[in-house]
Amino acid sequence: MMILTVAGKKKNYPERLTLPALIEQEAVENPDYVTVTINDAFVERGDFAQTILKDGDTVEFLYFMGGGTV
Amino acid sequence: MPFTNEQLERYSRHIILKEVGIKGQKKLLNAKVLIIGAGGLGAPAALYLAAAGVGTIGIADADEVDLSNLQRQVIHTTADLGKAKVKSAAETMTAINPDVKVNTYRTFVTSQNIMNLIAGYDFILDGTDNFPAKFLINDACVMAKKPFSHAGIIRFRGQLMTYVPGQGPCYRCVFKNPPPKDAVPTCKQAGVIGAMGGVIGSLQAMEAIKYIIGQGKLLTGRLLTYDALKMEFHTIKLPRDEHCAVCSAHPTITKLIDYEQAECDMKK
Ligand SMILES: [Zn+2]
Numbered sequence: 184m185m186i187l188t189v190a191g192k193k194k195n196y197p198e199r200l201t202l203p204a205l206i207e208q209e210a211v212e213n214p215d216y217v218t219v220t221i222n223d224a225f226v227e228r229g230d231f232a233q234t235i236l237k238d239g240d241t242v243e244f245l246y247f248m249g250g251g252t253v
Numbered sequence: 254m255p256f257t258n259e260q261l262e263r264y265s266r267h268i269i270l271k272e273v274g275i276k277g278q279k280k281l282l283n284a285k286v287l288i289i290g291a292g293g294l295g296a297p298a299a300l301y302l303a304a305a306g307v308g309t310i311g312i313a314d315a316d317e318v319d320l321s322n323l324q325r326q327v328i329h330t331t332a333d334l335g336k337a338k339v340k341s342a343a344e345t346m347t348a349i350n351p352d353v354k355v356n357t358y359r360t361f362v363t364s365q366n367i368m369n370l371i372a373g374y375d376f377i378l379d380g381t382d383n384f385p386a387k388f389l390i391n392d393a394c395v396m397a398k399k400p401f402s403h404a405g406i407i408r409f410r411g412q413l414m415t416y417v418p419g420q421g422p423c424y425r426c427v428f429k430n431p432p433p434k435d436a437v438p439t440c441k442q443a444g445v446i447g448a449m450g451g452v453i454g455s456l457q458a459m460e461a462i463k464y465i466i467g468q469g470k471l472l473t474g475r476l477l478t479y480d481a482l483k484m485e486f487h488t489i490k491l492p493r494d495e496h497c498a499v500c501s502a503h504p505t506i507t508k509l510i511d512y513e514q515a516e517c518d519m520k521k
Contacts, residue, residue, distance in 0.1 A: 247437045248405025
């Protein structure tokens with residue numbers, strides 16, 4: 184097991200978890216359009232699949248949000 | 254110009270704050286803020302900025318007040334149905350505070366008009382509902398070196414960040430390009446709690462006020478998110494994208510772009 188901080192919450196995750204697996208596990212909405220930072224650095228979409236999370240990583244999901252007028 | 258007795262009284266709760274004082278209130282009265290979108294976010298922001306005595310407030314919106322707006326757009330009333338939103342908003346703002354000069358622009362922002370619209374303003378507030386407008390406002394503000402507040406709301410969630418030239422990432426650093434039309438739902442498609450506009454729009458007004466009086470820490474390099482169901486605020490650190498298409502040293506976007514609107518949100 185390893186500890187990740189995901190969206191501000193520390194939790195246990197299995198070792199060698201990939202970013203796409205985390206996105207699925209966290210039920211990220213509209214996963215094709217989410218922006219991800221790991222340890223305050225952007226992850227390029229093309230690098231998602233090869234990204235393996237390490238113990239202590241901080242992961243954030245940033246969502247498109249419209250809204251306002253209409 | 255010295256304050257009148259009426260102004261001293263009206264702004265007394267500001268003036269008593271050491272972060273504002275007479276000096277800060279003067280700055281507010283001399284400030285010019287443009288609000289793009291007189292809707293869920295723009296309505297509460299406009300009310301608070303007018304009440305605060307921001308001397309010149311521009312408001313841009315092409316729409317008329319519709320019955321479905323009144324659940325959240327608190328600057329308009331039932332009596333305003335069918336009226337241009339900018340007119341209805343201006344009337345409420347001047348009724349709250351006759352010190353405020355309101356400039357109304359009954360138009361949607363486009364690549365053609367946005368540079369002229371923002372030119373005379375110190376701070377821009379993005380209260381629009383769609384990604385083409387959000388990217389347009391970002392790019393125009395980056396190009397014109399204008400600070401602005403981005404915000405978005407949907408369902409029970411909201412977010413905002415502040416861009417100040419040279420002080421951190423722009424909206425495009427984080428979100429790169431608008432999502433394809435209809436890929437990400439808008440408020441109209443997904444719904445939103447009216448009070449969400451109140452929370453996030455008021456935070457945008459707060460950022461504008463802090464910027465004007467030069468106090469505190471702005472949301473530059475940070476995205477503040479709010480989840481009403483969990484009743485949690487969360488701050489996400491935002492890096493700058495060294496290769497950002499618009500705000501980097503070698504931008505690839507040097508002309509404003511009118512992206513296509515989501516079809517379901519097109520006006521009939
Ligand atoms: Zn940028």
